[in-house]
């Protein structure tokens with residue numbers, strides 16, 4: 427079987443090679459439900475949530491509010507110390523997920539200033555303590571880590587070794603430093619070095635927008651799987667598109683599919699967030715209409731109304747004309 431057709435394994439779980447990576451504010455539960463219309467078996471990540479936030483949440487438990495149809499799901503945590511890990515993990519396991527991930531790659535100021543995210547790549551003793559604590563608590567399902575090339579200085583190879591030695595089941599590298607945030611060409615050669623020294627599956631995140639890039643990254647690194655990030659924006663069909671292209675099949679969506687997805691996305695947001703979901707939908711609209719001629723009029727109408735019906739009617743008018 428070809429590499430692209432075959433699945434990769436994390437412990438005893440098998441997944442297709444294209445994965446929906448975590449994007450806070452985008453790949454939330456309403457969006458993940460849409461992805462499932464096109465991709466049934468693919469692994470999806472939740473957005474990052476701090477263990478303290480999950481452990482201390484009120485009765486609503488919003489951070490673990492998701493639909494079981496989103497599984498297989500990798501629930502992503504951030505942590506800066508071992509406090510709250512036990513309770514947070516118990517709540518997530520009770521809800522039901524397939525894997526748990528620790529984010530040690532987030533570059534955001536408010537995250538690294540508390541010692542979470544990529545700051546942990548600069549504090550290996552603390553990282554080791556946290557990894558061992560998670561590992562002990564998560565016995566029955568895979569535990570994964572998402573990391574970067576390094577914090578200020580590249581140390582991905584040391585971190586990957588530490589992570590593996592702590593019993594982690596798979597790693598995902600976004601091969602940029604914290605200082606690079608999301609810009610610059612990801613160092614796919616570094617991902618290849620991590621892959622060469624690792625006995626566990628290595629996934630990659632960064633700059634994969636189409637099958638051609640994925641193929642190029644495979645040739646440079648030999649990694650096992652591909653986290654798709656910003657290329658998923660308002661494209662719930664993206665994993666399916668990549669898979670079909672990897673098999674040499676054509677795959678295109680027409681305006682009818684785009685309309686169905688946009689309307690369902692809005693409904694999912696309203697159901698999940700209530701009225702707030704209506705305003706959250708606005709940031710997705712430009713991506714649904716991207717590249718379409720004279721979309722600015724439709725966007726102006728959509729951005730200036732408080733009416734769900736007006737938004738829906740305008741989407742129907744614009745995408746069926």
Ligand SMILES: Cc1cc2nc3c(=O)[nH]c(=O)nc-3n(C[C@H](O)[C@H](O)[C@H](O)COP(=O)(O)O)c2cc1C
Nearest residue numbers: 447448449450473474600631632633634654655656
């Ligand atoms: C708006 C936004 C939100 C993100 N949220 C998360 C997150 O919650 N957890 C995480 O591990 N990475 C997060 N990332 C990083 C992405 O998962 C990914 O590593 C990065 O965007 C590079 O991949 P891409 O070029 O495919 O987007 C975020 C990135 C962006 C742009």
